[in-house]
Amino acid sequence: xxxxxxxxxxxxxxxxxxxxxxxxxxxxxxxxxxxxxxxxxxxxxxxxxxxxxxxxxxxxxxxxxxxxxxxxxxxxxxxxxxxxxxxxxxxxxxxxxxxxxxxxxxxxxxxxxxxxxxxxxxxxxxxxxxxxxxxxxxxxxxxxxxxxxxxxxxxxxxxxxxxxxxxxxxxxxxxxxxxxxxxxxxxxxxxxxxxxxxxxxxxxxxxxxxxxxxxxxxxxxxxxxxxxxxxxxxxxxxxxxxxxxxxxxxxxxxxxxxxxxxxxxxxxxxxxxxxxxxxxxxxxxxxxxxxxxxxxxxxxxxxxxxxxxxxxxxxxxxxxxxxxxxxxxxxxxxxxxxxxxxxxxxxxxxxxxxxxxxxxxxxxxxxxxxxxxxxxxxxxxxxxxxxxxxxxxxxxxxxxxxxxxxxxxxxxxxxxxxxxxxxxxxxxxxxxxxxxxxxxxxxxxxxxxxxxxxxxxxxxxxxxxxxxxxxxxxxxxxxxxxxxxxxxxxxxxxxxxx
Amino acid sequence: xxxxxxxxxxxxxxxxxxxxxxxxxxxxxxxxxxxxxxxxxxxxxxxxxxxxxxxxxxxxxxxxxxxxxxxxxxxxxxxxxxxxxxxxxxxxxxxxxxxxxxxxxxxxxxxxxxxxxxxxxxxxxxxxxxxxxxxxxxxxxxxxxxxxxxxxxxxxxxxx
Numbered sequence: 302x303x304x305x306x307x308x309x310x311x312x313x314x315x316x317x318x319x320x321x322x323x324x325x326x327x328x329x330x331x332x333x334x335x336x337x338x339x340x341x342x343x344x345x346x347x348x349x350x351x352x353x354x355x356x357x358x359x360x361x362x363x364x365x366x367x368x369x370x371x372x373x374x375x376x377x378x379x380x381x382x383x384x385x386x387x388x389x390x391x392x393x394x395x396x397x398x399x400x401x402x403x404x405x406x407x408x409x410x411x412x413x414x415x416x417x418x419x420x421x422x423x424x425x426x427x428x429x430x431x432x433x434x435x436x437x438x439x440x441x442x443x444x445x446x447x448x449x450x451x452x453x454x455x456x457x458x459x460x461x462x463x464x465x466x467x468x469x470x471x472x473x474x475x476x477x478x479x480x481x482x483x484x485x486x487x488x489x490x491x492x493x494x495x496x497x498x499x500x501x502x503x504x505x506x507x508x509x510x511x512x513x514x515x516x517x518x519x520x521x522x523x524x525x526x527x528x529x530x531x532x533x534x535x536x537x538x539x540x541x542x543x544x545x546x547x548x549x550x551x552x553x554x555x556x557x558x559x560x561x562x563x564x565x566x567x568x569x570x571x572x573x574x575x576x577x578x579x580x581x582x583x584x585x586x587x588x589x590x591x592x593x594x595x596x597x598x599x600x601x602x603x604x605x606x607x608x609x610x611x612x613x614x615x616x617x618x619x620x621x622x623x624x625x626x627x628x629x630x631x632x633x634x635x636x637x638x639x640x641x642x643x644x645x646x647x648x649x650x651x652x653x654x655x656x657x658x659x660x661x662x663x664x665x666x667x668x669x670x671x672x673x674x675x676x677x678x679x680x681x682x683x684x685x686x687x688x689x690x691x692x693x694x695x696x697x698x699x700x701x702x703x704x705x706x707x708x709x710x711x712x713x714x715x716x717x718x719x720x721x722x723x724x725x726x727x728x729x730x731x732x733x734x735x736x737x738x739x740x741x742x743x744x745x746x747x748x749x750x751x752x753x754x755x756x757x758x759x760x761x762x763x764x765x766x767x768x769x770x771x772x773x774x775x776x777x778x779x780x781x782x783x784x785x786x787x788x789x790x791x792x793x794x795x796x797x798x799x
Numbered sequence: 800x801x802x803x804x805x806x807x808x809x810x811x812x813x814x815x816x817x818x819x820x821x822x823x824x825x826x827x828x829x830x831x832x833x834x835x836x837x838x839x840x841x842x843x844x845x846x847x848x849x850x851x852x853x854x855x856x857x858x859x860x861x862x863x864x865x866x867x868x869x870x871x872x873x874x875x876x877x878x879x880x881x882x883x884x885x886x887x888x889x890x891x892x893x894x895x896x897x898x899x900x901x902x903x904x905x906x907x908x909x910x911x912x913x914x915x916x917x918x919x920x921x922x923x924x925x926x927x928x929x930x931x932x933x934x935x936x937x938x939x940x941x942x943x944x945x946x947x948x949x950x951x952x953x954x955x956x957x958x959x
Contacts, residue, residue, distance in 0.1 A: 353954040466873055470831060473867035477838055477860065484856035487849050491856055492841065514900070521896040521927050522888050687927025688938055691920045694900060698907075699946055703956040708908055715904050719897060726885050727820075727827050745859050757852035 302432050309654030312357050313662055318655070321358045322663050325365030326670055332366070333373015335684065338516070339386045340370035341625040345512045346693065348505055348633045349700025356637040357651055361659040363633055367626055368420055368609050368660070369667050371569055375412040375602055376675070380405060388569035388605035391577040395590060395597030402593050409675050410539040411547065411595050412602045417668035419555040419603035423610035424660035426559045431653065434618035438643035443751035444762050448771035450744025453621040455775040457733045458782040465783050468733050471724070475737025478502050485746040486753075497709040504632040504738055506701040506710035507717045511731050512625065513697040514718020519725070520690035543595075550580050550596045554603030561604070562611020568624045569608040576604030610660060616641060617653045621740070628735040636704060815888040821881040828875035835867035895926045912958035916943050 312318060325347070332343035343366050351359030374386030379396035392412060399408040441449065457468045481492045482501030493499050554576040561572035580600035581590045590597050615621040620642030622628035634641050639649050646653055701714035721731055755761035762768055838860055845857035887893060903919035920942050921935035929935060950956040 350949065350954070353956070464877075466870055466877065470867065470870040470874060473835065473863050473870060474831070476863040477835075477867070480860050480863075484845075486853055487846070487856055489846055489856040491845065491860060492838070517900075517923075518893055518896055521892045521923070522890075685924075685927070685929060687924045687929040688934075690896070690927045691923035691938070692942060694903070694923055695916060695920055695942055695946070698904065699912075699950060699956075699958075702907075702912070702958065703950060703954065706956065708904075708959070711904050711907070715900060718900070722893075723827075726887070727824060729827075741859075748859075749853055752854060753850055753852055755852075 305650045305654045306428065306657060308651065309656075309658035310662070312651060312655045313361060313658040317355075318358050318361050318659070319662075321354075321362035322365045322659055323666060323670075325362035326369040326663060326667050329366035329369025329371075330373045330376075330670065330674065333370035333385045334376045335385060335689070338689070339374070339626075340367050341629060342512050342516055342693070343367075343370045344626050344629045344633070345505075345509055346696050346700070348509075348629065348636070349696065349703050351633060352636065352703050356634070356639055356649070357655045359633060359637060360630075360652055360656055361663075363630055364613070364656050364659060365663045365667070367630070368606065368663065369670075371606055371609050372413070372416040372420075372602070372667065372671065374605075375416070375598075376409065379408045379412060379598070386569075386605075388573050388608070389601070390570070391573045391601035392598055392605075394577070394601075395592070395594050398591070398593035399595065399598065404593070406675075407539050407543060407595065408598055410672070411544075411598045413668055413671040413675075414544070415547075415551050415554065415599040415602040416606040416671070417664050418551050419558055419605075419607035420610065420660065420664045420667065422552075422555040423559040423562065423607035424657065424664065427610040427614055427660070428657045430563075431614045431618045431657075432646065434614065435643045435646040435653075438619055439647070441643065441767070442765070443747040443754060444765045444768040445771065446747035447744050447751055448762065448768040448775065449619060449621065450740045450747065452771050452775040452778065453740040454736060454744065455779040456736060458779045463728050463730075467729050471729050471731070471733040472737050475734035476741050478507070478734065479737045479741035480745070485742065486749050497707075501742075502738065503701075503704060503710045503713055505629075505636055505704050506714040507738060508629050508632055508735060509697040509700055510714040510717025510719075511721040511734065512629070513693050514714060515721030515725055515731075517690040517693040517697070518718070518722045520686045520693070523686060547595060547599045550599045551603045553579065553583075554600045555607040558604035558607025559611040562608030563614045564611075568612065569605040572608035572611075573601040573605040576600045613656065617645060617656065618643065620645070620743070622736065625732050625735055628732075628739050631739055815886045816890045817884040817886055820883050820885045821878050823885060824878040824881060825875055828871045828878065832868060832871035832875070835864045835871060839864035839868070892926050892928075896923060899923050899926060908959050913943050913947070916946070 313322065328347065329340070329343060332338045332346075333340065344363050347363055347366055351362065371386060371388055374384050374389030375392045375396065376385060378384040378389040378393035379400050382393050382397040384390045384393050396408045396412065399405065438445075438449075454472065457472045458465050477492075479502070481498055483489070483493070483499050484491055490499060557576040557579060558569070558572040561575060562569065577590075577597060577600045580596050581587045584590065584594075584596060586594075612624050612627050616627045616630060620631065620640070622631050631641050634652070639645065639652060697714055697718070698711055701710040702708065704710050724731060724734075751761055752759070762772065842857040842861040842864060845855065845860075848855035899919060899922045903915055903923075906915045906919075917939050920939040921929075924935055924938060946958075951958065
C-alpha cells in the first residue's frame with residue numbers, strides 16, 4: 302500500500318497532472334460560486350474534456366473540481382446569502398450575518414481554512430479505510446456482487462426526495478433504461494429498437510442530459526440574481542488568534558463529514574446540516590447561531606468538504622456511487638475502460654492512489670487559491686445566465702458527440718435532457734435513475750450468474766454470510782429512511798407548504 | 800387546460816405560469832402506467848433462457864414493470880392530496896429553448912457542427928434574454944474557437 306501511495310504521489314507530481322489539478326480546482330471554484338451550478342453539473346461538464354487524456358489526469362482533474370466546487374458554494378452563501386451549492390445552505394445561516402456585520406473577510410477565511418482542514422483530514426481517513434474495504438471486497442463472488450448492487454439500489458429511499466414513492470418510480474424508470482440493450486447472459490436484444498441501442502443507453506450522454514441540459518432549460522426559464530455582493534477585505538490579514546475557539550468545531554465537523562460522506566446517499570448537504578446542528582447543540586450559546594456565529598460557518602464548511610472524501614470511499618472500494626456526482630465520476634472511469642470497484646485496486650492501482658495523492662497535494666492548493674481569489678470568485682455571479690445556458694447546452698452536445706464520435710449519444714443527451722426537465726418540474730428525483738443506470742447491470746448479471754452456479758436455487762443468497770449481511774443492510778438502508786421520513790412528515794407526498 | 804397566470808408575484812420579477820401539480824402528476828402517472836404495461840407486455844415475448852436454470856432476459860424487466868405499474872397507480876391516487884402548483888417562470892423561453900436545442904442537434908449532421916453552433920449559441924442566448932449584438936457575436940465566435948482548440952486540435956475529435 303505504501304509503495305502504491307508513493308507511486309501515486311510520483312504520478313501526481315508530474316507537471317501535466319499538477320496542471321490538471323490546478324485547472325480542476327479553478328473550474329471547481331467558478332462552478333461552485335455560481336448559484337445553481339453544483340459539483341455534479343461541473344463534473345458532468347468536465348467529463349467530455351477527459352475522453353482523450355490519461356485516466357490519472359482525468360480523475361485528478363475531476364476529483365479536484367468536485368472538492369473545490371463543494372467549497373465554492375460557500376463564497377456566494379457568505380457574500381450574497383445565496384448558497385452556490387446545496388451543501389452551503391448552513392454556511393449562509395451564519396456566514397451572511399457575519400458579512401453584514403462587516404466581518405466578510407473572516408467568514409471567508411474560516412470557510413476556506415475549515416474546508417481545507419476538513420478535506421485534508423478526510424483524505425487521510427479515506428486512505429486508511431478505502432484500501433482495507435477494497436481488500437475485503439476482493440473476496441466477493443456473484444452473490445455478494447448481486448447483494449452489493451441491491452444494497453446500492455436500496456439507497457433509493459434516501460435519494461428519493463419528496464417521497465419514497467417518487468423515488469421508487471424513478472428507480473423503475475432508471476431500471477427500464479438500464480436493461481435496454483443486449484441481455485448480459487443470452488445476448489438477446491431487449492427493447493433495442495435500433496442497432497445503436499444494442500450496447501445499451503450510453504451512461505455519460507444520459508447523465509449530461511439529465512443534469513446539464515435540464516439545468517440549461519432551468520436557466521433559460523429562471524431569473525438572473527440581481528442582488529449585489531458585500532465587499533470583501535482583509536481575507537489574508539485575519540489573525541490566527543481568532544481561531545482559538547474554532548479548532549474543536551472544525552475537527553468535529555471533519556469527523557462527522559467523513560462518516561456521513563461514506564454512507565451512500567447521505568452526501569455533503571446532510572453532513573453540513575448535521576455538523577451545524579451538533580455544533581449548535583454542543584455550544585454554550587446556541588442562541589447566537591444564525592446571527593453570525595463563526596462556529597456555524599466552521600461546522601458547515603469542514604463537514605461538507607470532508608464528505609467529499611467520504612463519498613469517494615464506497616466509489617473507489619466498492620464501485621457504489623453514493624451521490625449523483627460520484628455516479629458521474631463512475632461514468633468518467635467507465636468511459637476510459639476502467640471498472641470501479643474492488644478490482645480497481647488490483648488492476649488499476651494508479652487510479653485510486655493518485656486520487657489519494659491528489660487530495661493531499663490539492664487541498665493546500667485549494668486553500669491558497671481560495672484565499673488569493675476570494676474577491677474574484679464572487680464576480681462569477683455576474684456571468685449572465687443566458688450565456689451560461691448556451692454554453693452548458695453546447696458543451697453537453699460536444700461532450701455527447703465526443704464520447705463515441707457519433708450523433709447517437711447526442712440524441713440520447715437531448716432526450717434525457719427534456720426528460721430530466723419534466724421530471725424535475727414534477728419533483729421526481731433524478732438520482733435513482735442514475736443509480737439504476739450504474740448499478741443494475743452489475744446486480745442483474747451477478748444475480749443470474751449466481752443462479753446458474755446454484756442450479757436455480759435462490760437459497761444460495763442466504764448461504765453466504767457476506768451476502769446476507771449486505772442484504773440485511775440493503776433492507777435497513779431502504780426501510781430506516783422511510784421510517785424517519787414517516788416520523789417527520791404528517792402524510793406521504795403531501796404538499797410540504799400546506 | 801388548467802393554467803393561470805400568477806398575479807401576486809414579487810415586483811420586478813416576471814409573472815410565471817402556474818400549472819396544477821395534481822393534474823400533471825396524474826397525467827405523468829398514467830403515462831408511466833401505459834409505458835410500464837408496454838414494457839411488461841414486451842418482456843413476456845422474450846425468448847426463454849438458453850440455460851434452463853437461468854431466469855431469462857425477461858424476468859428483471861417484468862418484475863420492474865410490475866413494480867412500476869404499482870407505483871404509477873399509487874401515485875395517481877396519492878396525487879389527490881397535492882395542493883401545490885408547478886411554476887414555469889418563462890414558458891415561452893423554455894419551449895423556444897427546446898426547439899433551438901432540437902434544431903441544433905438535428906442540423907449538425909446536415910450543416911456541420913461549427914456552422915450550426917455559430918447560429919445556435921446566440922439563438923439560445925437570445926432565448927435566455929440577451930439582446931446585445933456584440934455579446935451575441937463574440938460569445939458564439941469565442942465558443943466555436945474554444946471547441947476547435949480544445950476538442951479538434953488537442954483531443955483530436957472530428958466533428959461532422
